[in-house]
Amino acid sequence: MPKIISLAFTNATNERDEEYNKWYDEQHLVDALVIPGIKWGERYRLSEKSRNRSPYRYLAIYEIDDILQMQKEVASRAATPLMPRSELMDADRIFLEYDLITPRMTHEEALAKRGLKR
Secondary structure, X not given: OOOXXXXXXXXXXXXXXXXXXXXXXXXXXXXXXXXXXXXEEEEEEOOOOOOOOOOOOEEEEEEEOOHHXXXXXXXXXXXXXXXXXXXXXXXXXXXXXXXXXXXXXOHHHHHHHOOOOO
C-alpha cells in the first residue's frame, strides 16, 4: 500500500498556545490516533529560524492508510465525545494529504550514491 501523509496546519486562538498544545497533545492527538487507518502522528512548531514565514504556527503529520476512509471517520467523529472540538484551535486551518513518491533517503545513503565518505 502506498504511503500517504496527512498534514494539518493550525494555530491557537487568541495566543492561547500553552492551553492549545496541552489540549492537542493530550486530547486531540489521542482521539485521532485511535481511528483505524491512522498509523502515527507527530507535531511541530514553526521554528523561529525558519527561512520563510507561514500563517500557521503548528503542523501535525499523520501517516494514514486511506484518504477517503480517514476523512469519513474524522467527519463521523468530529464534534462528538469521540473527537470533541475545542475553541482553542483557530478556525483558519488547512488539511492536505500527500502520496509518497520518493522513499526517505538518509545522509549516509546520499554520500554513498556520490561515492563520498563521511
